[in-house]
Amino acid sequence: MTDIAIRVEDLGKRYRIGEGxxxxxxxxxxxxxxxxxxxxxxxxxxxxxxxDPHPPSAVxxxxxxxxxxxxxxxxxxxxxxxxxxxxxAGKSTLLKLLxxxxxxxxxxxxxxxxxxxxxxxxxxxxxxxxxRENIYLNGAILGMxxxxxxxxxxxxxxxxxxxxxxxTPVKRYSSGMYLRxxxxxxxxxxxxxxVVDEVxxxxxxxxxxxxxxKMSDVAQQGRTVLFVSHNMSAILRxxxxxLVLDGGRLVLRAPSAQAVDHYLTSGLAQTGERRWDPEDxxxxxxxxxxPVALRVLDHEGRLSGQxxxxxxxxxxxxxxxxxxxxxxxxxxxLGTSRGEPLFTSFDTDxxxxxxxxxxxxxxxxxxxxxxxxxxxxGGRFLLGVNASSYRIRSYFxxxxxxxxxxxxxxxxxxxxxxHRRGPFRPAxxxxxxxxxx
Amino acid sequence: MSxxxxxxxxxxxxxxxxxxxxxGGVNLAELWRxxxxxxxLIWRDVxxxxxxxxxxxxxxxxxxxxxxxxxxxxxxxLAKIPTDGAPAPIFYxxxxxxxxxxxxxxxxxxxxxxxxxxxxxKVYFPRLAIPLASVVAGLVDFALAFLVLLAMMAYYxxxxxxxxxxxxxxxxxxxxxxxxxxxxxxxxxxAYRDVGYVTPFLVQAWLYASPVAYSAxxxxxxxxxxxxxxxxxxxxxxxxxxxILGTGAPSWxxxxxxxxxxxxxxxxxxxxxxRMERTFADVV
Numbered sequence: 001m002t003d004i005a006i007r008v009e010d011l012g013k014r015y016r017i018g019e020g021x022x023x024x025x026x027x028x029x030x031x032x033x034x035x036x037x038x039x040x041x042x043x044x045x046x047x048x049x050x051x052d053p054h055p056p057s058a059v060x061x062x063x064x065x066x067x068x069x070x071x072x073x074x075x076x077x078x079x080x081x082x083x084x085x086x087x088x089a090g091k092s093t094l095l096k097l098l099x100x101x102x103x104x105x106x107x108x109x110x111x112x113x114x115x116x117x118x119x120x121x122x123x124x125x126x127x128x129x130x131x132r133e134n135i136y137l138n139g140a141i142l143g144m145x146x147x148x149x150x151x152x153x154x155x156x157x158x159x160x161x162x163x164x165x166x167x168t169p170v171k172r173y174s175s176g177m178y179l180r181x182x183x184x185x186x187x188x189x190x191x192x193x194x195v196v197d198e199v200x201x202x203x204x205x206x207x208x209x210x211x212x213x214k215m216s217d218v219a220q221q222g223r224t225v226l227f228v229s230h231n232m233s234a235i236l237r238x239x240x241x242x243l244v245l246d247g248g249r250l251v252l253r254a255p256s257a258q259a260v261d262h263y264l265t266s267g268l269a270q271t272g273e274r275r276w277d278p279e280d281x282x283x284x285x286x287x288x289x290x291p292v293a294l295r296v297l298d299h300e301g302r303l304s305g306q307x308x309x310x311x312x313x314x315x316x317x318x319x320x321x322x323x324x325x326x327x328x329x330x331x332x333x334l335g336t337s338r339g340e341p342l343f344t345s346f347d348t349d350x351x352x353x354x355x356x357x358x359x360x361x362x363x364x365x366x367x368x369x370x371x372x373x374x375x376x377x378g379g380r381f382l383l384g385v386n387a388s389s390y391r392i393r394s395y396f397x398x399x400x401x402x403x404x405x406x407x408x409x410x411x412x413x414x415x416x417x418x419h420r421r422g423p424f425r426p427a428x429x430x431x432x433x434x435x436x437x
Numbered sequence: 438m439s440x441x442x443x444x445x446x447x448x449x450x451x452x453x454x455x456x457x458x459x460x461g462g463v464n465l466a467e468l469w470r471x472x473x474x475x476x477x478l479i480w481r482d483v484x485x486x487x488x489x490x491x492x493x494x495x496x497x498x499x500x501x502x503x504x505x506x507x508x509x510x511x512x513x514x515l516a517k518i519p520t521d522g523a524p525a526p527i528f529y530x531x532x533x534x535x536x537x538x539x540x541x542x543x544x545x546x547x548x549x550x551x552x553x554x555x556x557x558x559k560v561y562f563p564r565l566a567i568p569l570a571s572v573v574a575g576l577v578d579f580a581l582a583f584l585v586l587l588a589m590m591a592y593y594x595x596x597x598x599x600x601x602x603x604x605x606x607x608x609x610x611x612x613x614x615x616x617x618x619x620x621x622x623x624x625x626x627x628a629y630r631d632v633g634y635v636t637p638f639l640v641q642a643w644l645y646a647s648p649v650a651y652s653a654x655x656x657x658x659x660x661x662x663x664x665x666x667x668x669x670x671x672x673x674x675x676x677x678x679x680x681i682l683g684t685g686a687p688s689w690x691x692x693x694x695x696x697x698x699x700x701x702x703x704x705x706x707x708x709x710x711x712r713m714e715r716t717f718a719d720v721v
Contacts, residue, residue, distance in 0.1 A: 010453075015719060097454060102718040108455040115452070117563075123559045126481060128488045133481075140477040141560055169488075290479035 003077035005193055005224040006098065010107035012069040013093050066401035067093040067250045071107070077192075078222040082235040082242035082256055084263050091228045092197060095119060098226065099195045113224070116143055116191030122182030127171035130258035131162055131181055134170055138185045152188045159214075181208060187214045193224045212237065232260050232339030261337040264382055265403040272296040272305040274402040276343040282398075288323035289387045292364070294332075296383070296404045299373070305404050309411040309425060312373030317385055320364045327392060328360050330367045333384035333399060336423045344386075345369065377425035378408025457715060463707045468563045479568035482545075483577050497578035498585050501533040508533070512650045521652045521684035524593045530586055531681045532649040532674050535611045538579045539670055540640050542612070543569035546619025547636050550627050554721045565707070565713045568623045572616045579608070590681070600681035607676045610699055613668045617702030624706075624713040627721050648674050654685045666694035669702065 068090040075081050085091050098109060112125040124141040125134050135156055139149040142295030157163055160181040162173070170178055196215070214232055219225055219238055229235050235242055235256055242259035244252040252262050276283045276291045283291060295318070298304040300312035307313035315332055331346030347367040349355035383398035399400045408414060454549025468475070487493040505526055512518045513525040521530040546568035553567045566702065590597070622639075626632040644650075647670040656662045665671050666687075675687045 096718070100452070100454065101558060103715040104454055104456055106456060108453060111452040111454070117560060119559045124556050126485055128485050129481070133484065137477050140474045141556065141562070143560075144560075146473050382658055 004074055004077040005077040005079070005113060006109065006111045008098075008107070008112050008227075009072050009110055011071040011094075011097060011104050011335070012106040013067050013090075013097055013102070013185045014064050014105040015067050016064055016235060017307050066248050068097070068245075069106075073243060073250065075224060075226065077112075077224055079241065080225040080227060081217040081401055082240045082259070083135070083226060083228045083245065084232070084235060084242055084259065085245035088247075088354055090248040091245055092119070093248075094245070095195050095197050095228055113192030113311070114143070115193045115195060116189040117195040118142075118186045118189070118300060119197045121179060121186055125170060125178075128169055130169055130267075131157075131160075131166045131173070134181070138182070139189075140188050142186060143191070144189060147191075156181075157187050158183045159175070159187065163246060176207065180265045183207075183211055183214075187211070187218075191223070193226075194218060197228045200228065211424050220239065232264070236260060236338055257338055259381065260339055264339055264400055265337055272303045272402075272404060276398075283396070286387070286396035287424035288321055288325060288362075289328075290320040290322060291385065291387070291398070292318040292320055294318075294383060294401050295383055297401065304420050306375070307404065307406055309376055309378055309408045310373045312371055312375070313372050314368055315383060316366055316368045317362070318366045319387065321360055321362045324359060325389065325395075326359050327389040328387065328395075329354070329390065330365075331385070331435075332369070333382075333386065334371075335382045335384065335399075337380035337382055337403065339382075340423070342381075342423055346386075374412055374427035375424060376406045377420055377423055378406050378411065379423065386389050398404065438683055439529075440461065445588060450677075456587065463565070464563065466548065467567075468565055470674050471562050473572050474562055475566045475570050475573075477672055478481045479574045480576035481627060482570060488576075494546055494581060497581040500578075500587065501530060504533050504537070505529040508650050518651050518655070521678075522673060522683070523678075523682045523684055524595070527586075527593055527595055528678065529650070531678045532576045532587060534579065534582055535607060535673050535677045536647060536670070537582070538575050538608070539611050539615045539673070540614030540644070541575045541578065542572040543618045543622065543640060544636060545575070546616065547622030547626055548633060549619075549635070550623045551630070551721060554601075557721055558718050563636070564717055565620075565710065567620045568710075569616065572612060572619055575615075586681070595682065598680065600680045600683065603676065603680045607673050607680065610669065610676075610696060611673045613703045614699040617699065617704075617706040620706030620710040624710045627713065627717050641675060643668075643670065647671050652678075652688065653691075662688075663690055663694065666691040667698055667701035669695040671695060672699075 016419065047339065071090075071094065083091050083094065093102075097104050098111065098120065099119065100117060101117070106210070123136065124138055126137065129137065135153065136149055138144070142147070157166055160177070160183070162177050162181050165173065170181070173181070202385075214226070215225075215234075215238055219372040223237075227235070227238060229266065233424070236247065239256045241253065243250055244254075244259050244263050246251050246266075252259055254262065270293060274294045276293070278284070278290065293316075295303055295316040296305070296307060297314040297316060298307050299313060301314070304313075317330055317332065329346040329348045331344060331349075334342045336342065347369070348357055381404055382400055383402045383404065385396070385401050386394070386397045387392040410419075411420075411425045413420065460533070461495055485638060508529040509525045513520065513529070525713065549567045549571040550564070551627050552577045554561075556567070557564065622632050648655075653665060653675040655672060672687060672692050675685060676692060676695075678684065679686050
């Protein structure tokens, strides 16, 4: 028998957008409408009498958008559930609903236990107050009792490494210290259910590592955690199961590896080619660089969504320069379908090549590279592209441009029909010799 | 259905989230659970105010003090408005004490939700805690100014009357009125920022409609005086002055009407606030 911590049934949230009638932004509109409404009603009636087929446009209602709709799922007690999706997919709205910041428009949710929400670190921090004062204030805001804060005070200060500055106003803190303190308070919250949004996306690498460590501690203590992140490796590390949201709908609930794979590769062409629409905002913003297409070609130069691990393959990036660009480098990212980066390579990584192509004239180009055979393991991979001038400008980046499959047939060691771990399966020059006694 | 019912763990705290409509009651039990947060919000308001300003706590005294000087000059010396026979400085200061408390409470509570936007959009707690803390935080200023009043009374040789015990009651009435009006303005301000511009005018007009710069005894007795009691601050200020100076005793009907109006403001404000509360995070 399983214990349910959260049960969500057909939950939906609608927001009003735009400045249509009904979306009053100032009192003036409201008062204006107060007088306009009877006139409009009168006019409409007259219009009807006159057989006017077009009612005045002003009677249309305000425009609404469903940020989230028809969401149903259960979370078991002690489960760590990930939530992923593109921007605007409804992840944050879902967390806001579950942490009661805002009310649902329809449906219901039942939550069994005390909820702590962490939609932001340092909520309610006041710059004029000292570190000590802010710990108490922030703790209270997050729902901690005063006695609880007192008990954990030293631990919080120790975790944040701000012992020396605890009686200094936080406005004099460095941004790193501020973040550490803010996270430390939140990390010592001990609710039965923890709801976390992207808080790990801030701070430097070391801080992020520390946060992730703390998060997995929390997960191991048997608490229920809902965790929203764009960081796929964090999702894979911390969660067993993940929800994928898209356009306000729940599209998939699956073991995290599968969910991440789905999220990263869904919507990507499997044909071995990705073309960019010149009308696309992101593409237009990259001017004078203009991406045209990214292709994966098999060893015979044919466009293919599937390549053989033994043969190697080619990656071809076609682009156009609308003006001359100095110091341009065009390259690819290769990563697994779980979002783990494998390598980055640029067309001018070779210093001599960089010298030769210091200035690239306006025109259409293809940058092509060969990925050797007997390097990658079988599986799905993701290609990304980047075009930038080092330290001057990054023109265009698309980290998830194209997905392709590598077929492991004939790869090193395939006479043992077993699954090999890891994204690589290189043929290494082994030597077997008798050990010298 | 029974299978799913069995799954539910027997835990004390079950929260059900669903859309609510119409006028809900005010959840005082929940507000009580969050009393520590209310305390910390009050504490923050007080602490920050005194930290950010150069003169800090002195402002609590200077504000009513300067107003008293101006009133004594303009209304006392120039306009020669009678002060019911009491020394002018004490007459004005005694009226200004509850008034400044009310004015600060209304202004701060009215703007509290907008300035507390980052809290409202990120964490759940009864939103009532924010305007409540703004009003209650004013008590600290009030206490400091009250000490000055006591010093002035000693200087002018005015002894507290036997009615001094009613002071806390009048203070309570001022608090209820400030909270009632503050809840209305605060909730309205979230949706219509115009309220932020209207508040200063409203407060100023209210000042002249209250017996701060003059005595309520100037209003003709009978029906007119009674109607004057419709302004709850008239009851508060006049009562305050009576408790301290023993002059211009307000009638029971007058005080009753003031209390009633104050109560109506408080309850309607709380209900309106509750109704609007659920959209705060989306609109603010």
